[in-house]
Amino acid sequence: MKEVTWRQLFQIFWSFLKIGPVTFGGGYAMIPLIEREVVVKRKWVKTEDVADIFALAESVPGAIGINSATFIGHRIAGVRGAIAAMIGILLPTFLIVILLSIIFLFLQGNPKMDAAFVAIRSSIVALIVYAAVKIGKTAIIDKTTIGVVAATVLFLLFIHVHPVLVILSGGFLGIVLVKLKRKLGFMNSRKEEEQKKKSKMIG
Secondary structure (H helix, E strand, O other): OOOOOHHHHHHHHHHHHHHHHHOOOOHHHHHHHHHHHHHHHOOOOOHHHHHHHHHHHHHOOOOHHHHHHHHHHHHHHHHHHHHHHHHHHHHHHHHHHHHHHHHHHHHOOOHHHHHHHHHHHHHHHHHHHHHHHHHHHHHOOOHHHHHHHHHHHHHHHHHOOOHHHHHHHHHHHHHHHHHHHHHOOOOOOHHHHHHHHHHHHHO
16 A cells, blocks of 8 residues: 555545535535545546445445445555544535524524525435435446335335345345356356456457
């Protein structure tokens, strides 16, 4: 691993510091902004890797936005990167919440304030849908994953299974399905896929 410089730590801190103040609606609304910053702009993490990070961040306790920032920071620059990213994502939110709490006490019940929150909630839905579509492009890759997604949505809508059980079941089901597909010859291992790609490049 390359030596981590203070400049790189500051870049990580600053990148997540910018995301915090403009994100309304919690962690899921942060996902497209985090992806744009670390994948598109900074090119610190690949799209496939950041999708795995978001999945991991959702499967552990805590806010997905903070968890994602911490995991990404650690991926880039180890423990110090994780700390820099976590402070960056938390600091503006902490300060804004304190300020808004004070303002809300004075403006509670104001019609303009209520109207603003209605519009903000609608925008949050759009951000969450956008994040789901972006992650879905890397997560839904064949008929099997489409089936898993459909079954999971039905379970959540009609049976109200706890999300933690859904995540654990998805992990177990993924292991079983991959082993079964490899046994039946429908899927190659990662090493075999890499060898195929190399042979194509040579040819």
